[in-house]
Every structure is written in C-alpha cells, then in structure tokens.
Amino acid sequence: MSNTPGSPTLHSNAAMAVELTGITKRFGAFVANDGIDLAVRRGEIRAIIGENGAGKTTLMNILFGLLQPDEGSIRLNGEEIVIADPSVAIKAGLGMVHQHFKLVPSLSVADNVFLGMEIRRHGLIDHAAQVERTRELSKRFGLQVDPTERVGLLSVGIEQRIEILKVLVRGARTIILDEPTAVLTPQESRELFQTLRSFVAEGMTVIFISHHLEEVMEVSDTVTVLRNGRKVATRPTAELSKDELVHMMVGREVSFDRRARASLHGDVVLEVKDLWARDDRLLPALRDASFTVRSGEVVGIAGVAGNGQTELAEVLSGLRPASHGGAWLKGRNLTALSPAAIRQAGLAHVPGDRMVRGVDRNASIAANTLMGRQHRAPWSRGGMLNWNAINQNAETLIKSFDIRARAAGDAVKRLSGGNIQKVVLAREFTNGADFLLIDQPTRGVDIGAQEAIHDEIMRQRAAGRAILLISVQLDELAALADRILVMFNGRIMGEVAGDDADEERIGMMMAGVAAPEFAAEIAS
C-alpha cells in the first residue's frame, strides 16, 4: 500500500521499528485485543505490562505471525507488511523468545543455536565455525555460555541465553521477549537486563512482556499498559511511579503493605532439626536447617532461587529423602514417611512448579481438586468415587476462590496461570491440614490474583494453621510473614522479624553474610 502524505494515520515513519494500528483479535465472543495501537521507536526498550489475560501475549503473537489479526495493520520500519507466519517475521528482522524454551537437550549449545541454519563446509556441518560464531556473539552481548556444552546439562537461565542467541544469529533487529524473567533468579535477571541494554546500544529494539513492576521500572524506556484487551496508556518510564503503574494495570490501588495481624501463636506444629538433604546431583543442597513453625504463624523463607528452598520443600513433603536430621509434624517424623502418609499426618502443599507438580493440566478442575483426598469420605467410599460430591465441591471452590472458569468439568489447561494457581490453593487450603507448605504462591500470577491469594493465606493463619511460606519475592514475605528465615547455599543465615523486615539486612543474608548469632553456629 502506498503512503498518503499528510494523513496522520497512514504517515510512514521510518524511525519506528514497529507500528501496530488498530489491532483487534477475537476468540469467539472473547475480544483478546481491542483496537490496540502500538508504536515502538528503533533503539528503545519497550515494556508491555498488564495483568494475566490483558492481551499481551496475543498482541506479540500477532506481531510475530503466530496469530492473524481480525482487524488492523502492521508496519515494520515504516513499511506495511502482512505477517502470514513466523518465517515472514524472521525475514523482516523480528525475533521472539518464548516463555517456554524449545531446545534439543542432547545437542551442544552451538548446534542448538544454528539448528536449521547450520554453517556448512564441503556439505558437512562446520562445528568449529558454529562454536566460534556463538562465542563471538555471546561475548558481544554479555550472554555467557560455553558453546560446546550440552544443553541438557544447563540451567534454565542459560537456556534462555541460548534462545536469545538463536534469535540473534537469525538476524533479528527487533527482539520480543515473553515474560523473560519468570524463570530467572534475580541475579540472572540483572544479567539479562545488561544484555538488553547492549542490544539497544547497537541500535536494536527490544519489546518485552512483563507483569513485574520492579523490572519494568528498572530496564524499560517506555511502558505500554494493557488492560482487558485495550491499551490504557503509553508513557516514558521515567515519568511513572510504581503506584501509578499498578493503578493503570488493575484500575484500582493495590498495596503490598504489611498485613494487620493479631498475635495468636499456639503450639509448635512443625519442628525441623539439623536437616540435611542432597540435590539431584547428590551434592549437599540443604545444610543443617533447624527451625519451628507454630500454629497461627507464618514463617517465611527468603533467598535467591536455588539456595536449598526447593530441597527443603521436597523433604518436608516426602518427595526427597533427607540425608541427616529430621522434621517432626505434630510429633511424627516426616523423613520416615511416604508422601501419602505425610498428607495424612496433616500436610497441605502448594508446590513451586505448579504446572508439573500441582495439577494434571489435561484433567478437569473437579479431578484436580480430588488429589490427595481421594481416600476419604465423602469423596470415596469402599474404593468407589462419589463424583456427585466431588463435582459439587469443585463448583463451590470455583465460587469461593473466584476461579475464572465456566464449570467444574473444564480442563485445567484452558485456565490462565493465576487461575490454575487458585485451583491448587483451593484444593490444598480446604483439606483440613494443620501445616501449610506454600512455595512461590504468586509466581507468574497477576496483581489482582496476588492480592486474593495473600488474603487467603492470612485467613488460613487466622484459622490457626501453621504456615511455611517460601518465596523469592521479598515484598511478599514482608507483607505476610511473622518471621523471615533467610537461606543461602543451603543454610539458614539468619532470622528477621516480619515487623521490622529490613530489605538491606535480608539482602546481605541472601548474598551469604550470616547474622552474628548464626555465624558462630555455621562456623562450628
């Protein structure tokens, strides 16, 4: 289509890397994107922020050619283009790093990067050249990887770097990242931001989807806020405060302030003593942990992800053997019990990796709410399931936990991430357990749902449950926990009262500086 000079809507602007005009996308009666305009300047970092289901991913999938818009047009570098499928987008210099990685674990890093576009020499793959080129790119953009290492042995953070390298060797000048920090530790996130800055320093453009306010404030030049499929605003980040951003996202104020509470600490429910455990590589991952959790108390575990929290949760739920020490739930030693027996002894567990451990994505909401209680009446009698009771209960849970689903028979995979987490919480919080082990309750969950989840945790505390809350988000711990234990390298480095949670002190401990009273013990 030719440009009409003077008409503002059709005015071509070559300084714009991406221009989306009036994008509308419907799925049946549901409008995922409603007349969205988006213009991204070349050389900027643009954050697209919004709650789950606000239409962020749909919009990016349209830009990358994975979906076709029902209305609206796309221009890249001032030229109108129809992006029929991702190969068109790639040719036009777009690259997308998805939330879930698509790598071949048995191949090396370099082979993965060049998969499908191998460098050839005499008709054979030139591995040396691929390794060299990968190394050069990773140096240039601060993406530290060893090109010769096998992908199956690497951590998620490094896998993401490989995905970014894949996009780079395909010649992308505009890079789209979908929730890039969801899988990263704070340290890895910082390194990612460095990389993103080096991209724009070379004149490239970055668009990233997030609902993490902090990082949006930290790294982006401009923010576009989406809500319910519509664009709310596009503003320079420097002009915005966090409060304003939250307000635009959810349309109402949300606070992460400390929750009011009455002190009602009762008896010790969980006692952990000298507990050690090994990780999957059989290296010590949990070292000499000792603490107690009382009824009516929320004990928080802070720490950078991967410092023994996962292993602690797995030992307490019977999914991993302890190598030394013990954990007593109301007097029964958990380390000697099977997962089923621990549940019977009074554990409810909200697992950190909810998609794998927390639900069967293919099963219905009703079937998912049954897990762990299928041995008890009224859910089963004499080995026979009572689906009437199960379905009715699921309908009740859908209402009381505000799960956005049509019916108890809906497959869990049709729900959004926040609603899937609500299914897990609904199941675990209503099974009558005295001890709640809650791991990353709001990871990848939008702010509205976060607030509801926090409310629910406080209700459980008020009901006299003993709660161990593991989270990598400090503000979450500061809002909810009565005491915060900080873990580093498998050890508990110190304890901070929730009432005077001091970010700096906790940060020191998270970085490995033990509190004085703990340092002596660690040394001995």
Place this chain on the structure above:
Amino acid sequence: MKDHLRAVSGQVIAIGVALLMGAIIILMVGESPLRVFMTLLRGAFGDQEKIAGTLLQTTPILICGVAACIGLRGGMFNVGIEGQLFLGGFAAAWVGFAMPLPAGIHTLAALALAVVAGAAWVAIPAYFRARYNTNEVVSTILSNYVAVLLTSYFTIFLFKRPGGWSETPPILATSYLPEIFTFSRLNWGLVIGLVLAVGAALVFRYTKWGYGVTMVGSAPKFAEYGGVNVKRQGFLVLLLSGAVGGLAGGVETLGVHHRFMEGFAPGFGFDGLIAALLANGSPVATIFTALFFGALRNGSLLLEVDTSASREIITVIQALIILSVSAQVLVRKRGDSQAGERRWKF
C-alpha cells in the same frame, strides 16, 4: 465434549486418509479400489455367517486392545501382549487337556491359569521397570520372541500330539467356551471382551484406584505429589495388562482352536495395541476400532477369491492407518504448543 468430538473426528480423518492412500496402492497393483473395498465389505458383513466370522476375529483383538488400554491409562506401553497371549493360550490348553474337571469349572480353571500366565510373563519387565526404571517398551517387545519360541518348545518337545502337526493334544470338551450360534465358532469370548471393555472404563472412571492410575499415566509428578505410589501403580497396571493379554490367549484356545498350536493367533496382540491407540486408550472406543480391524481381517479372506489383489493389502492398509494416526498425533501436539493456535489446525 468438544474435545471428544475433535478427537473422534481426527481419528475418522486419519482412517479416511489411510484408506485413500490404500486406494492409490490398489490402483498401482492394477485392481479397482472400489471393487476391493466392496469385496472387503461383503466379506466382512455380507451375510450372518460373515458377520459372525468378523466378530470371531474381533474378539481376540478386542481383549488385547483392552489389555493395551489398561497399560496406556497408567502410562505403560505394553508391547508384549502378543507374547502374553501365546503363554495364556498355552496355559489354558494345558489345563484343558491335562486336567479333567467338571464342565464349567474346567473352563474357569483354564481361563484362570491363562490370566496367571499372562501376568507372570509381564511380571519380569514390570519388575525391572518399577525397580530400575528399565524402559518397558523394549523389554516387553523382546519378551514376545521368547514367549513365542518358549510355547513352541513346550508344544514340540513336551506335549506334542502324535502325528505330523506341531500342536498339543485337543482339550477336553468340558473346557470349551460355549458357542453362541450353531453356524459359527463365535463364542462367549466376545461377551467376555465386551464386559472387560465396559468394566475397565467404569473402573477407571468410578474407583479411587482408577483415579490414581489415570493420574500416574497423565501427570506422574502430580500423582507422586498427591501421595499416589507411582512405581507400585505402574507395576500393577502392567501386571493387569499382562493378565488380560493372557486371558485373550485363553479365550482363543478354549473358544476357537480347542488345542494349542504353533503360531496359533498371529498378530492379534499387535492389532489389539493398534486398536487401543486408534481409540486414544479408551476401552469403550476400542470395541469399535477392534471391530474395524476384525472386519478387515475377515473381509480379506474373500479378497483373494474374488479379486486379483492379495490379502496382504489389508496389512498395507493397517500400516497406513498407523502412519496417519501417528501423524495426526503430531499435528495435534503442534496445535496445542505454546506457539499458540495455528491457522491450519486439523
């Protein structure tokens, strides 16, 4: 419900594509596809004897299919049903000719030993799977060869009937599975198969144990987290699958052949597995896919009489069905992928 419709329509399309490719191959061998398909249809359903013959062929495929469904539900790929069928067939024959018992009880005793033989045969791969995480696909496939040759050994060296054939003495009439009609060897085995299929579906849906097994097959880490003993259920599911596989052999011996002979039921175990896969692991749907394969087998008998095509053409068509069903699974996986809805959805 919508998911169900999508799954069913997918399978129908897969079969349609396979038949179309089959038609092209029939053209290449110089026959008319229409004539071949009509002959198949006539051979399978042309009159009441043909229909009974089709049902007779359907019976072992159905029982083996249910065996496969039980394994699939718990995430176990029992590819050893063929071997379990051979051992079950032999075990039933042994009870039939060596142990005089009153009628009725004799049949039940023979079927019971067939069940035990099938379960015992799969117990070895099942144990290694539970204890050492050995891939059950490989170990059950390999166990087929041992089973077939072992029963041959029993037949030829230990229990051979005097005369030229490699077969055991005939079983006593007291151990026969009663026939349903006078004009066909169709017997109560079909009823056993139907009851098993419906029973398996009900157990999976309405029992606590079935729920646990379903979760082990569909989301093992979730099941483990919820307190289901994943290894034990995997072991039990394979054992049960093998038991039903053995039963299929018993039914074949007591209902049809009335003796055990070498190569007595070729390929029923594999056909059953394919029928189960085509039915997406649903025992009730397996009734229909087993009927489809039974009709192909029975219809093919007329093929060489009435047309110039070889009956091997049905093997080709079966292979094409396997290909198109697997291809369809890949297509559907892709549609579900994180990349989002594709416009070329199947």
